[in-house]
Amino acid sequence: MTQIIDTELARGESYASKFAEYAGMSIRGEELSRAQCLEVLNSPDEAMLDLLAATYTVRREFCGNKVHIHVLMNAKSGICPEDCGYCSQSAVSTAMIEKYPLVAKQKLLEGAQAAKDAQAKRFCIVTSGRAASWRDVNYLCDAVTEIIQEVGIKVCACVGLIDEEKARAFKEAGVDQLNHNLNTSENFSPSIVSSHTYADRMETLQAARSAGLELCSGAIFGMGEAQDDVIDVLVELRKLEPQSIPVNFLHAIDGTPLEGKDELSPQDCLRILCLARLLNPRQEIRVAGGREVNLRSLQPLSLYAANSLFVDGYLTTPGQNTDEAWAMIKDLGFEIEID
């Protein structure tokens, strides 16, 4: 790599001008080639500010200086029959987590109010399991209708695999977005989960879209995937055009099959976020699970690529609290956008 950098610098072609060219392509709606994507992912740490500066021009063009906050609630935890390697709630995980059935409606209402108080744009209700039963769907639909009437906040549902009929029930109850992550590339997916397929995930997203729901779909990085897998899933998301793309970085929890995996440096995470933005210029890109443990002290820089973040923790792990997130956003000179 050092040799390549020297050669390019000798040619007078700096990373700054190269990344500015990629940002221009992104703003014009042109897709970066695989070689250009690889250049972003392989760029050296000393070119990080050049990459962030160029990526920020894309973020500023389509998202201004606004930041969206999301708060999620694990409404049903653990006891899942699936075998997703990254997940502490799976059948193959021995992680010491809290396990409980669907929480009471009152708890969902309180969670929604806490999200509103945190200036969240959306409250995300997540349930563990392969797919929600009709009993759970109806229960959640009633809760969502109450949340919208009494709290007045947008709701996203993440309930595993779903068909169009159940998706339509959520839509009618007032859910505006359904989250279902692609998680990784089609090629790498069987290395992470065997109990359902990438095609199953795609079908869920198509069902949600057919039912009129907006899509939230993203990925988890740092699970052992190759750079081609990183590019594949980000390009697939570009084709899919979800309204919202959560970018997660593996937080390897003890007791999960991926325990001990720690592949990404904070700079690697930033390069992935920048590529996510360059390939998906208009989307809401959320720096999501694993932000704190992977980006560490570089977390603020992530918002030059992303325009959204979770506060107050994840499904089974804690995260940055609301006050700290607000302070970080303010210190960066960004503004929280609620609607």
Ligand code: SF4
């Ligand atoms: S990610 Fe969802 S489907 Fe997979 S094991 Fe965890 S709770 Fe189950």
